Amino acid sequence: MADDFTAKLDIYLDGELPADEMKALDIHLRSCPSCAADILSRVQLKRAMQSAGKRYSPRPEFRQRIQRKIAARPRFSLGRVWLTATAAVAVLVVAGLVTTYIGRQRLERELAFSEVADLHVVALASPNPVDVVSTDRHTVKPWFQGKIPFTFNLPELQNTEFSLVGGRVTYLGQAPGAQLIYQVRKHQISVFIFQDHVVSPALRSNSGPLKHVSFNLQSWSEGGLRYVVIGDASPDDIGKLAELLKTEARS
Amino acid sequence: MEVEEERLTAATFEELAMPLFDQLYNFAQWLTQDRTEAEDLVQETYVKALRGFSSFQPGTNFRAWIYRILRNTFLTSRTGLKASATVPLDADDGPDIPAVAGTPETILIKRSQQEILQRAIEELPLHFREILLLCEVEEMSYQEIAEALSIPIGTVMSRLSRARKALRDNLRQKLHGR
Numbered sequence A: 001m002a003d004d005f006t007a008k009l010d011i012y013l014d015g016e017l018p019a020d021e022m023k024a025l026d027i028h029l030r031s032c033p034s035c036a037a038d039i040l041s042r043v044q045l046k047r048a049m050q051s052a053g054k055r056y057s058p059r060p061e062f063r064q065r066i067q068r069k070i071a072a073r074p075r076f077s078l079g080r081v082w083l084t085a086t087a088a089v090a091v092l093v094v095a096g097l098v099t100t101y102i103g104r105q106r107l108e109r110e111l112a113f114s115e116v117a118d119l120h121v122v123a124l125a126s127p128n129p130v131d132v133v134s135t136d137r138h139t140v141k142p143w144f145q146g147k148i149p150f151t152f153n154l155p156e157l158q159n160t161e162f163s164l165v166g167g168r169v170t171y172l173g174q175a176p177g178a179q180l181i182y183q184v185r186k187h188q189i190s191v192f193i194f195q196d197h198v199v200s201p202a203l204r205s206n207s208g209p210l211k212h213v214s215f216n217l218q219s220w221s222e223g224g225l226r227y228v229v230i231g232d233a234s235p236d237d238i239g240k241l242a243e244l245l246k247t248e249a250r251s
Numbered sequence B: 001m002e003v004e005e006e007r008l009t010a011a012t013f014e015e016l017a018m019p020l021f022d023q024l025y026n027f028a029q030w031l032t033q034d035r036t037e038a039e040d041l042v043q044e045t046y047v048k049a050l051r052g053f054s055s056f057q058p059g060t061n062f063r064a065w066i067y068r069i070l071r072n073t074f075l076t077s078r079t080g081l082k083a084s085a086t087v088p089l090d091a092d093d094g095p096d097i098p099a100v101a102g103t104p105e106t107i108l109i110k111r112s113q114q115e116i117l118q119r120a121i122e123e124l125p126l127h128f129r130e131i132l133l134l135c136e137v138e139e140m141s142y143q144e145i146a147e148a149l150s151i152p153i154g155t156v157m158s159r160l161s162r163a164r165k166a167l168r169d170n171l172r173q174k175l176h177g178r
Helices: A002-006 A009-013 A019-031 A033-053 A060-070 A078-125 A137-143 A235-250 B002-032 B035-051 B062-075 B078-083 B104-111 B114-123 B126-137 B142-149 B153-176
Strands: A162-172 A175-184 A187-195 A207-212 A215-222 A225-231
Touching (some): A060 B035, A078 A175, A078 A187, A078 A225, A162 A235, A175 A235, B062 B142, B114 B153
Antiparallel strands (some): A162 A175
16 A cells, blocks of 8 residues: 555655645645655755755856847847937936935025024023014114124105014124014014125025025025014915015115 | 847846746755855856847746746756756655654754754755755746756656655764664
8 A cells, every 4th residue: 555655755755746636645645654754854855955956056257148148139220229328328417417416405494494494483482582672674774783783774664564672683694684673463573684695505595485494584685685483383484574674675 | 229129128137037046046056965066157147148038938937937047057067967967866766754754854944953964965866955955945836947947847756756855864864874
């Protein structure tokens, strides 16, 4: 009986026995220690052969040689291939540069506005947010004389919701500038004025209403000065104050 | 249009043939026992297969097809002609004996003597060596082996059985000197 099975053990291990014979052998193996031992040793040899048989590896340069020999070559003229390849590379390079440029610009702008937001917060957190305390623009403006290397006009606020709280000298990127604090209802808004050419290029782009870390802000340039209005008031209020400042500066 | 078709054919061939590169090379060096000859054999196989790819029937077994090309190419080479001089007699040469007798395999595993096993495979006649490699290393089904070697399935079974017996005898001799 066992001899019948012995002849089939390798075929069984190769998975090539018909299903019914496979089943019969399965049952036999459970009750025949000699066949079970036999099959174990055949399995061991099979495994040893699998690893011993994977003995030789091709040299990488040989693989490349064959790869080149059989590679599916597109049949355009060489000129067209170069043109296509050059165009593709150029598009990639330009796209990469544009993406990098836009990304870097955005990052620099974020950093610049963060600095402005910090100045605003630091002033409000100070026990003395302003060095000149006055609601009168004609008091505040002259106070800056000799303290900053430029002068500016402040708008008339009568019949508006805004009131001037005062001003202080501030610095942005080691350049002195004016910080004016306005109030609209319970919100305090900072207006920063710097010479346009000394501020970071990232701040120099004009921007409509913007949101930065929950502050609303507007930035523009007028008469060689850079104005940045920032605060937690609504974009509408920020916009209105910006308009007042712009109108006054132009007058 | 014809040019485009040709390009597509080459692309399909590359897709089917390159994943088999390592194993075809391994098989080639087992057959030739020489690196340079194995490289020549593989290169010729790929060139012939690409040239004859239009005759390959899609849906049939590509692996068996390209192995057959490799083997036929080898058989017509100088080394191949010499090796195949020992014509296989696909006759039954006695009943299979249990593998446990003398347990050469167990001893082999215990000693981890892979080299002995490799030498035993090397020393097998070509027709035993190739069928064992196709079955055990390439894990081809009997049907695939039959296609690759152009022999009937019945012959695959009997030749495999004799190849295994020959290998075990060789191992036994190496390990026990008998």
